[in-house]
Amino acid sequence: IALLINVRYGIHTGDAFSTGLYETVKLAIKSNFHNNKMFLTGWFLFAYIFVSILSVIIIKSIKRVVVSNALLLSVLVAISALLITVSITYLSPQYILVKDYKLNFICQVLTGMSFYIFGYVIRNQIYSLLNFYIFILLTVILYVSKSYGFSTQTIMSWSYYPDGLIMSVINALIGIYAVFFISLLITRGVKEIKLLKMIGQNSRAIMAYHLLVYVILDIIASILGDYSLSGTDVYDNHFITKWSVPVYIALGLLLPLIFSILKQKVIGKIKFKRDFRIN
Numbered sequence: 001i002a003l004l005i006n007v008r009y010g011i012h013t014g015d016a017f018s019t020g021l022y023e024t025v026k027l028a029i030k031s032n033f034h035n036n037k038m039f040l041t042g043w044f045l046f047a048y049i050f051v052s053i054l055s056v057i058i059i060k061s062i063k064r065v066v067v068s069n070a071l072l073l074s075v076l077v078a079i080s081a082l083l084i085t086v087s088i089t090y091l092s093p094q095y096i097l098v099k100d101y102k103l104n105f106i107c108q109v110l111t112g113m114s115f116y117i118f119g120y121v122i123r124n125q126i127y128s129l130l131n132f133y134i135f136i137l138l139t140v141i142l143y144v145s146k147s148y149g150f151s152t153q154t155i156m157s158w159s160y161y162p163d164g165l166i167m168s169v170i171n172a173l174i175g176i177y178a179v180f181f182i183s184l185l186i187t188r189g190v191k192e193i194k195l196l197k198m199i200g201q202n203s204r205a206i207m208a209y210h211l212l213v214y215v216i217l218d219i220i221a222s223i224l225g226d227y228s229l230s231g232t233d234v235y236d237n238h239f240i241t242k243w244s245v246p247v248y249i250a251l252g253l254l255l256p257l258i259f260s261i262l263k264q265k266v267i268g269k270i271k272f273k274r275d276f277r278i279n
Contacts, residue, residue: 001212002038005234009219012233013037030101032157037234038215041207043157047105051112058113059120076121084114088168092159107159115172126180135181138174145171198257205260210252214238217248 002013016036018027027035033042058079066072087110095103122129145151151171152162161168186196199206211234221227221239232238238248 002036002234005038005215005219009222009229010231011215011218011229012231014234029105032101032104038211039208040211040235043108045204045208047108047112050109051116054109055113055116055120059117073121076117080114080118080121083110083117084169085165087111087114087159088161088165092161095159104159108156111156111159115176127184130177130181130184132181135178138177142171142174198261199253202257202260205263206253206256209256209259211235213252213255214248217244217251 002016005011006013014035014037015027016024016038018024028042029046033039033046036042059076062075062079063072066075087107091103091107091110094100095107142151145167150163150167154161154163154168154171163171215234218227218229218232218237218239221244222229227239238244
């Protein structure tokens, strides 16, 4: 799709392909999936595969050995702290220095595993910890720390943690707390919001395909004569007007969501027919 868009419309989509399948996969991994600008979130999806598998293995392995629940949670917290310390304190600076893609990938996975395991530890307590006054306090803390330069931009995709271990973790946890609190407010305000629930359940598909939707909208705008595709970039340039921004945001969410739901239904029917034939 990226190659077709580049050839047909002249939109720069990066270099998605190499000389063969192996070289193409190797190029994507070495480029942190940024060689194909249609799939910039590929690094996250790729790293998440390893994060989820390795984290589950660690959790299940420790549960077999440790009987006490309190001790189990303590061990998991210690592992979570160790993983993120190694990642941010040691591997991240080393990657920034030598720019080895393997170090970047390991750093991504270790950081992801740290939050995955910590999330498992607090999964039963997180909602009881949500409080309006705590949310306001944390928001003020984040604002003040940013104003004084203690909190800057963290870029997990490139293992960039300029604030160091402590502030990077604090900023991330404040962000996570804010997301959970706002989500709780929304669910309390309306008895049932199926659309928001479906968006959350299909977030990976939305991450993967929203840029493709933006490009399709750019092409439609160019066909209508409102926008020129000459010299544009799939990531940096889009058709922006007062009315187009909400359209891009809405369709960037809804079209991948619809595609994901339809795909799940098709897969479900195929599995049903296969199981029916076997039985």
